[in-house]
Amino acid sequence: MARIIVITSGKGGVGKTTTSSALAMGLALRGHRTAVIDFDVGLRNLDLVMGCERRVVYDFVNVLNSEANLTQALIKDKRCENLFILPASQTRDKSSLKREGVGRVMEELSRGFDYVVCDSPAGIEHGAMMAMYYADDAIIVTNPEISSVRDSDRMLGILAGKSRRAETAATPIREYLLLSRYDPERVQRGDMMSVDDVQEILSLELLGVVPESKAVLTASNAGTPIILDKESDAGQAYSDVVKRYLGERLPHRFIETTKKGLLNRLFGE
Amino acid sequence: MDIAAPHSQFELKAGTFTLPLLRLLDTNMDAMAEQLSDTVEQAENFFHNTPVVIDLNDISGITVEFPMLVGLIRGHGMIPVGVRGGTTAQHEAAEMMGLAILADNRQSSRTISRHKSDSKSGSRSNSQSDAQSNVVPIKPEALTTTLVNKPIRSGQRIYAQGGDLVILGQVSSGAELMADGHIHVYAPLRGRALAGVKGNENARIFCRDLQAELISIAGHYRTSENIDTRLRDQPVQIYLEDHILRIEIF
Numbered sequence: 001m002a003r004i005i006v007i008t009s010g011k012g013g014v015g016k017t018t019t020s021s022a023l024a025m026g027l028a029l030r031g032h033r034t035a036v037i038d039f040d041v042g043l044r045n046l047d048l049v050m051g052c053e054r055r056v057v058y059d060f061v062n063v064l065n066s067e068a069n070l071t072q073a074l075i076k077d078k079r080c081e082n083l084f085i086l087p088a089s090q091t092r093d094k095s096s097l098k099r100e101g102v103g104r105v106m107e108e109l110s111r112g113f114d115y116v117v118c119d120s121p122a123g124i125e126h127g128a129m130m131a132m133y134y135a136d137d138a139i140i141v142t143n144p145e146i147s148s149v150r151d152s153d154r155m156l157g158i159l160a161g162k163s164r165r166a167e168t169a170a171t172p173i174r175e176y177l178l179l180s181r182y183d184p185e186r187v188q189r190g191d192m193m194s195v196d197d198v199q200e201i202l203s204l205e206l207l208g209v210v211p212e213s214k215a216v217l218t219a220s221n222a223g224t225p226i227i228l229d230k231e232s233d234a235g236q237a238y239s240d241v242v243k244r245y246l247g248e249r250l251p252h253r254f255i256e257t258t259k260k261g262l263l264n265r266l267f268g269e
Numbered sequence: 270m271d272i273a274a275p276h277s278q279f280e281l282k283a284g285t286f287t288l289p290l291l292r293l294l295d296t297n298m299d300a301m302a303e304q305l306s307d308t309v310e311q312a313e314n315f316f317h318n319t320p321v322v323i324d325l326n327d328i329s330g331i332t333v334e335f336p337m338l339v340g341l342i343r344g345h346g347m348i349p350v351g352v353r354g355g356t357t358a359q360h361e362a363a364e365m366m367g368l369a370i371l372a373d374n375r376q377s378s379r380t381i382s383r384h385k386s387d388s389k390s391g392s393r394s395n396s397q398s399d400a401q402s403n404v405v406p407i408k409p410e411a412l413t414t415t416l417v418n419k420p421i422r423s424g425q426r427i428y429a430q431g432g433d434l435v436i437l438g439q440v441s442s443g444a445e446l447m448a449d450g451h452i453h454v455y456a457p458l459r460g461r462a463l464a465g466v467k468g469n470e471n472a473r474i475f476c477r478d479l480q481a482e483l484i485s486i487a488g489h490y491r492t493s494e495n496i497d498t499r500l501r502d503q504p505v506q507i508y509l510e511d512h513i514l515r516i517e518i519f
Contacts, residue, residue: 150423153441157422201441201459203420 002035002110005117006135008159010151012122014143015180018216019238020119021049022227023139026242028083029227032114035074037086037105039131040121041096044088050077051223052085061089064101070108079228084113094127106134124158133164137174139207139245143181144193149201152177156202177204178241181212184257195255208241210234211254288350291342292324298337309345317346322371323363325355333359335366414450421446421460428466442482451475463490464507474507479516489514 007020017040024036038046041061047053052075058068063086070086077083089096109116120131132138138159142152159173160166166173179198186192195209215232219225227242229235233254240250295301309316321342325333342349351369352360360370415429417436423443427434434448437455444460446452452464454476465472465487472486479500483492486509496516504519 150441150443153423154443156420157425157441157444160419160422161425200457203439 002113002116003136004106004110004134005115005137005139006120006132007117007139007141008120008128008132008155009122009141009148010124010128010155011143011148014141014148015178015210015216016122016141017045017049017119018220018226019139019141019178019180019210019241020046020117021225022235022238023242023245024083024085024115024117025077025080025225026227026238027115027117027246028077028080030242030246031082033082033112034115034117035084035086035109035113036117036119037109038088038119039097039127040119041088041127042090042093043121044090046119047075047085047087048223049220050085050225052077052087053223056087059087059089060105061092061096063105064096064098070105094121094125094130097127097130099130099133102130103134124154128155129158129162132159132173133162135159135163135173136165137176137245139176139178140202140204141178141180142198142202144179144183144187144195144198146193149193149198152202156204175204176207176245177202178207178210180210182209182254183212184255188257195252206252207244208237209252209254210237210241289319289321290324290353291321291349292326293328293333296328296331296333298334298341301338302341305341305345313346318348319346320348320350322350323352323368325352325359329354329359330356333362335362335368339366339368415448420456423460442480448472461485470509470512475505476507477504479503479505484514484516486514491516 005023007016007023009016020036024034028034036046036050037060038044039060040046044059047056055075058073060073062068063070063073074084074086077085106116118131118135121127140152140155142148156175159175163173165171177198179195182195183192187194195206199206211233213232213234215229216226216234219229219232219235226232226235227238230239237254240253244250323338339349349368351371352363353371355363363370414433414435415427417427417434418438420438421427421436421440421444423441426445426447427436429448429450431449433450433453434446435453435455436446439456440446440454440458440460440462442459446454446460446462447466448464449467449469449472450464451472452462452474454462457478457480458476459480459482461483462474462476462481463483463485464474468487470487474484474486479496480502481493481496483490484496484507485491486507489509489512491514500516500518505516506519507514507516509515
């Protein structure tokens, strides 16, 4: 049975798709059979970030409507044979997602994969509800600013009340926090919330802090999950996230400002 | 939010209304008729089709000629809907005339008007109705204390019907706690807490760390900007004393 992971946030633009692609690629690179699903029906993006937009034939909605089977719709990643992408439909809307249909697809994926990563749309409407309903684990992507934190808090309340695990009184969804677009210098100056500020409100298990990085945009535009860019701090942060998710205990990086020595200041970038 | 739900024909919801109260001071129907005419004459439009509640508190136990009274009120264009106060005998007579017996709760009338003015500011009327369906009713058999050991997240509402509410986790801003009795929060309270929502003026709120957006006891409320900053982040108890909300550091 696969573990179903939802990447969610409430707020838009915080890095859900970036995280979904990085986490899925990271898990697959470590030998786990992984599927990543785009739940943002009508505004599909995951295929672009994964660099497979020109290979989409069938999509998630086709599978839900039994117009195609899963093996036809799943796109195998060219960089990692353990990774498969199920793109969203760009021509339909979120009402195509029916709970029973999504349940059927999840069950089928569960049989063939170790992990199923669900990339949730923003908001708390139907699409987001469908993405999180069958989840075993939830990664809450949050930016260090108050509106994002509050939306995450709201999403946590929904996870605790409206998921399948909540409705069947099973073990609750495991909730993790991923803090993205973190800028230690701005935190130090006091114009960005710190990890502690965010944790005071959300108090979740911290899966990782991903620093604000130009490399993320570059990677997205190139259709390469950022985790493959091992030089960038964001890529390294996502590698840590994957390891921590799989149970490794690692100290958190990228929280402090880098103290530059004299030589570094003279010859550094 | 339930996807498979069929289209329902109606929703059952609670609403609060402020109604004019006709407080009877005597039972002389002739004098009543005269005074009523004079009053209505001054503002006919105001009384036209207005539902009114008859207050019997000052004439408790005295026989009222309800058929006459109802006729008089209707004759002036108003709609008598119920009575408040009075004795069982009076209630029986009122029921004969199709009047409802309303709970004699002076507090509740104050609560209503407060809530009214609150929602008029527009800030919460919307979320109120929207969130109404999210209220988690505590099972009716659990009529004493409700204990919650999880954090209460933004947008969640917990209502302890008929008893006290004890919360062990933090209460996020945007969350709402309600109890007919006391509310205890053993973690930061950042959301709203409304104790004694059915009018119990003896209800209290206890919290370890006061950062609340709004606190209310039996309808007497205070928003965070009206809470003394020296009381913020402090362990406090909140109670009513002579209809005034008191916040006291432990």
